[in-house]
Amino acid sequence: MTAKAFASTGDLSEKRVSFTEIGPGLYAYTAEGDPNTGVIVGDDSCMVIDTQATPAMAEDVIARVRRVTDKPIKYVVLSHYHAVRVLGASAYNAQGILASRATYDLIVERGQQDKESEIGRFPRLFRGASSIPEGLTWPTLTFERSLSVFLGRREVRLMHLGAGHTAGDIVAWVPDAEVMFTGDLVEYHSACYCGDAHLRAWPRTLDAILGFDPKAIAPGRGDALQGRRPVREAVAMTRDFVTSLYGAAELSVARGRSLKETFAAVREAMDPKFGAFAIYEHCLPFNVSRAFDEASGIDHPVIWTAQRDREMWAALQG
Template sequence: MSTSAPTKAFASTGDLEPKTVTFAELAPGAYAYTAEGDPNTGIIVGDDGVMVIDAQATPLMAEDVIAKVRTVTDKPIKYVLLTHYHAVRVLGASGYKADHIIASRDTYDLIVERGQQDYESELGRFPRLFQGADSIPGLTWPTIVFENHMTLWLGKTRVEIMQLGRGHTKGDTVAWLPDSKVLFSGDLVEFGATPYTGDAYLQEWPATLDALAALKPEKLVPGRGEALTTPELCAQAITETKEFLTAMYGAVAEARAAGAGLGDAFTQARAALEPRFGRWVIFEHCLPFDVSRAFDESGGIRDPRIWTADRDREMWAALQA
């Protein structure tokens, strides 16, 4: 009597090593909270208050961001801006006790449609990123919802909050400081980190990156990876993100057009991508979800399907087989 081998756990469930946090000033009043490829948070300190960009995954984890902010200012945290809806970015928002939580209309709609499923899916996949999950009071609900573009003033500091196109999700939002040319990109741009594209619009994302490049940022806080402090590094991060997306989607679409199923498309895409991108952080974690979305989109499924904990496991088991 034979028994089947157990399915391997998600790559991310074994990623338990703590990361070193860096808190750096990029321009007067503009800061980056980064942690060796874990999700980044941006901070803008204006004349009369503070904006936090992406909240971390739990109120407990938000406490460390607040502690870093308090090393540079005692001004109140007035705003939390959500660059998109993913749980790892938004569920810590209540910890800041901000006056307002800002999100795009598309991000709000995604929270309504799939916020709870995303929370359960992400928590199961990447437990280290949800330290103190029992401190989460529930889904994060924006109090200010905008469409396309809004300008917010922190005293004399002008913050342009914009949707420049679909990419990582349909609700992607960036914050732009035009006076200091600092861009907070959310997960539209990564640096040395593998883009997660499970909820992406892969054929539209490159054009959105072109719109970011047209801003000509001189400093940039990506979704993951170290903060970028020169125009050349900003351009490099945008270009490399675009090159990964193009190569990944192209490999999967080519495999599907040749009649490959999801498993074979994954094998072919992995072989094509690993030599150049395999050392990027969370490569093994993201690639199954990336390929799954690319397989769907190249087959005509325009809008990303909802990830649930059950769908995660089914997809993972199919690829292991």
């Protein structure tokens, strides 16, 4: 019997793009559960947060930015290292590419493997892959905990609040508008991809986000959210997703169950609440694998490769 392909390889449907102003000069480029991009317009220049997966796809972001401002895009921010977020960076011709030091280290450790794995398992998100320059996307400036960048008088505070979706996630906080761009630390009606996550640490990082009491956020996936109640709902839904995943896996591991048995246990716990979320099926095998590992004492996520993807998928079906 031929093994089923990953759900993501068969996802070919185009998504409707929205470009929403969530604060003065602050925009969220969203696409029905596909990766979001944030745009911050300052007095003299702009910043883009997460670039899209290819330069060809980034051109649509740039076109929408040009409808609202002619100010140059001076900075590109990488909220984390995943290829689907960073490989479009060259399209912006930015003066600086900013990321946390932990993200830089993860690119060194696993950037090439991640690029090959992601392109192989979700081809639709890499339209125009031939436009990606040779090699990897490298930050030109990194920081440990926080960095303030000024777009004229407008401050953007980049902060590593803790591990979660990866070890190096950062958020972008715009104090004058009380708006935050969270990257994949927060999702809205979209599954969290947890294949490289630190699941026990993630809820503490969400607490840190709530400490800013944002008026609006651009999450990593899903609609932009305006108003404190929708923001808190998105954070609560993300917390529920992460804790439900880890809790079910932890209990299964404690009972001595296999990865395949843990996959079934997680499905039983999560399908009723999250089965309709965007990319839920795409993420679930990777999410369960990481939760199984972390509950088994593997604190540092194992590197995903195209070969490991296939081996994991075979183990879950065998």
